[in-house]
Amino acid sequence: MPPILDSRRLLAFATVVRVGSFTQAARELSLTQSAVSHAIRGLEDELGVTLFTRQGRAVRLTEGGRYLAERADLILKEMRTARSGVQALVRNPA
Numbered sequence: 001m002p003p004i005l006d007s008r009r010l011l012a013f014a015t016v017v018r019v020g021s022f023t024q025a026a027r028e029l030s031l032t033q034s035a036v037s038h039a040i041r042g043l044e045d046e047l048g049v050t051l052f053t054r055q056g057r058a059v060r061l062t063e064g065g066r067y068l069a070e071r072a073d074l075i076l077k078e079m080r081t082a083r084s085g086v087q088a089l090v091r092n093p094a
Contacts, residue, residue, distance in 0.1 A: 006046065007079060012039035013051065014072040016059065023057070 015025040016036065026033040044051050051065035061069060 003046070005075070006043065007076075009039045009043040009046070010072055011076060012036050013043055013068065014076055016040065016052070017061065017065075017069045017072070020059065021057065022059065 012025060012029065012031075012035075015028055016022055019025050019028060022036050022040070023033050026036045029036065040051065047064070047068075049064035050062050051068060052059040053062060
């Protein structure tokens with residue numbers, strides 16, 4: 001079975017995509033810029049593709065990055081839904 005994506009790396013990726021900056025993503029996630037860069041690099045290594053092209057501080061999605069960006073928000077939304085659903089069951093058992 002192929003490995004699944006790391007949720008922390010995926011969250012870092014989706015945040016960079018949304019805000020357009022590693023530095024701003026780091027602020028939003030309460031991480032260092034280095035930690036966000038490391039997460040993205042790890043995700044790229046895990047997938048075997050480059051997700052962003054970097055020119056100074058500017059980042060642009062590659063084709064692989066665009067593909068993942070289209071799915072990342074849906075994946076993270078499903079993870080949040082699963083978490084809140086399980087927590088609701090615990091608070092309100094049948």
